Amino acid sequence: MPLRRSALQSGPTKPEAGHTPSRGATREQVDAAIRAGLLTGRFIPGKAVTIRGLATELGVSPMPVREVLQRLAAENALEVKPNGRVQVPDMTPARFDEVLKARLLLEPELAELALPHLTPGDAGNLQSIDNDIDDRLISGDAEAYMRLNHAFHFSIYRASGSKVLLPLIDSLWLQFAPFMRTVYGRVGTASLVDRHKEAIRAVELRDKEALRSAIAADISEGMGLLGKEILAGT
């Protein structure tokens, strides 16, 4: 086997020695790798993803990949077709509307719940992430933009300590991210707008309503307008 460079492996591979690292570590590694790949759009919707393929790509046995694929299918991040093939589900207008609606219902709510837990230090981190985003936008690095945008939102949401709403939102992001990647591939990243600055100010001022509307506007303008346009032209 030629050991080709994988698009999923960012750092050097781990299995240096035969020692088992810890309980379920391999599965978590595989899970993190595939999740990150989905969130940054490295999987193309409609393209089949094979168990053995990912397994050899990640240098593990098919077993942990099988389990992770089932997990992601349960979160509707992947779709198991009746023949057993697994693929990233392709976006439909109906699905898009639903994801948008769900995001608008849940994300402002969770941001509000997180607000009391956000420290001035967190606001600083958000500021720094947003600066990175601006850099990536002008350099046109869509993959890095998606990773940072995810980091921005979830830095807020995670502060809530939520164990229910957060996983739901997680599932939503996994569902729309691969599609948005294809959108950015068409319209580029230069025209992207967000409401991150308003959100940061709202966090600094601890203004509940301002944060809600910043998040809501970020969603409907950033995702809503762009996506509708693309889906209409298909």
Place this chain on the structure above:
Amino acid sequence: MPLRRSALQSGPTKPEAGHTPSRGATREQVDAAIRAGLLTGRFIPGKAVTIRGLATELGVSPMPVREVLQRLAAENALEVKPNGRVQVPDMTPARFDEVLKARLLLEPELAELALPHLTPGDAGNLQSIDNDIDDRLISGDAEAYMRLNHAFHFSIYRASGSKVLLPLIDSLWLQFAPFMRTVYGRVGTASLVDRHKEAIRAVELRDKEALRSAIAADISEGMGLLGKEILAGT
């Protein structure tokens, strides 16, 4: 092994002949069995659930059970502890508040989306389910009540044809159902109230707002009041 009567198997077991039924059929069977068990409260929160145990109980190999458990863990219906053990997560006040909030955000919305698709025939089905529920309430059959109450709500929600909101709500029900079972075990079923009648009338009249508030009231009165009371006393 004495082949004890399983609490999960309702009918006679299937694997009569060695013929493979169809693609992934075993997994679906296992998935349906465990899901139904969770929704009717046949699993006790905090009690560990073992792969091999379920496997022999269902008469299958551990493999499909492993995958299904991973799926359900991804939906937060089960919890994988750091040692790998899998159990039904026990309810905490914080978790309960979040589930309640999420239900109130999502379920009235999906009911409204479903309303245009609900026919007079559907209203009749709802009526018949609700009649069954009333019978079970006075006879005190908590397990049947939970199954029918689930059927009532999801008969509405499924009509929406939703592929995003519906799975999210599915996940929520799997999370609170086992806890509610313990609640019914304490307070009995005679005192349960619901807003099903109002919901049915709203469906018949195609009254959007009436349906929303019927569902919302059903949630906050049926689940909210009962749960708060129990959690406060723990």
Place this chain on the structure above:
DNA sequence: AGCAGGATTTTGTGATCACAAAATGACATG
């Protein structure tokens, strides 16, 4: 009796195998 400590069993995890279904490709036929 209470309890620590070690042996035994149980359990999850990752790997591999066998099999059937599906996808793929080659090839012959119209």
Place this chain on the structure above:
DNA sequence: CATGTCATTTTGTGATCACAAAATCCTGCT
């Protein structure tokens, strides 16, 4: 050249195995 057919390969699925960690049980001591 298009098209249907058949052989080959790939793929998912379920089962089984080996191993280590965890839990459980038993025993012997104070």
